[in-house]
Amino acid sequence: MTTRQVLYVEDDPVNAMLMQGILELRPGCSLQVARSGAEARRLAMQGRIDLLLCDLHLPDVGGEELLAQLRADGLPGSVPALLVTAESESVADQLARSHGYDGYWTKPLDVAATLRSLERWIG
Numbered sequence: 001m002t003t004r005q006v007l008y009v010e011d012d013p014v015n016a017m018l019m020q021g022i023l024e025l026r027p028g029c030s031l032q033v034a035r036s037g038a039e040a041r042r043l044a045m046q047g048r049i050d051l052l053l054c055d056l057h058l059p060d061v062g063g064e065e066l067l068a069q070l071r072a073d074g075l076p077g078s079v080p081a082l083l084v085t086a087e088s089e090s091v092a093d094q095l096a097r098s099h100g101y102d103g104y105w106t107k108p109l110d111v112a113a114t115l116r117s118l119e120r121w122i123g
Helices: 013-024 037-046 063-073 089-098 111-122
Strands: 004-009 029-034 051-055 081-085 103-106
Touching: 004 013, 004 037, 013 029, 013 111, 029 037, 037 063, 051 063, 051 111, 063 081, 063 089, 081 089, 089 103, 103 111
Parallel strands: 004 029, 004 051, 051 081, 081 103
Antiparallel strands: none
16 A cells, blocks of 8 residues: 655644644544744655645735645646635635635634545545
8 A cells, every 4th residue: 555645734733733634533644743834845845745625824925826836836737736725615605716725624613624635635
């Protein structure tokens, strides 16, 4: 079984720990956490990424701009990217669509729904 590499860009350590806990329930997933856009750009170029999860509010760049930067750096368009935000579903959907994300997850995360969605994105 190939381990799926997930990069989560999140500056809040509690949210990062929660995501780690959720992904530990899914065998074959490995999570890397970047606490800033700059760190995300560095990590994304260092190895294979199978799924990008990105918070909307980061200390150095907005999640809206970060995906475009990562794609410009060479992150393939085939890598699914999801916005992870506390915004309402309608706002999250609008932001995701307008900034090139493939979808979104809203906080607080529902563990079962997140795991089902994870299967959809990385099988």
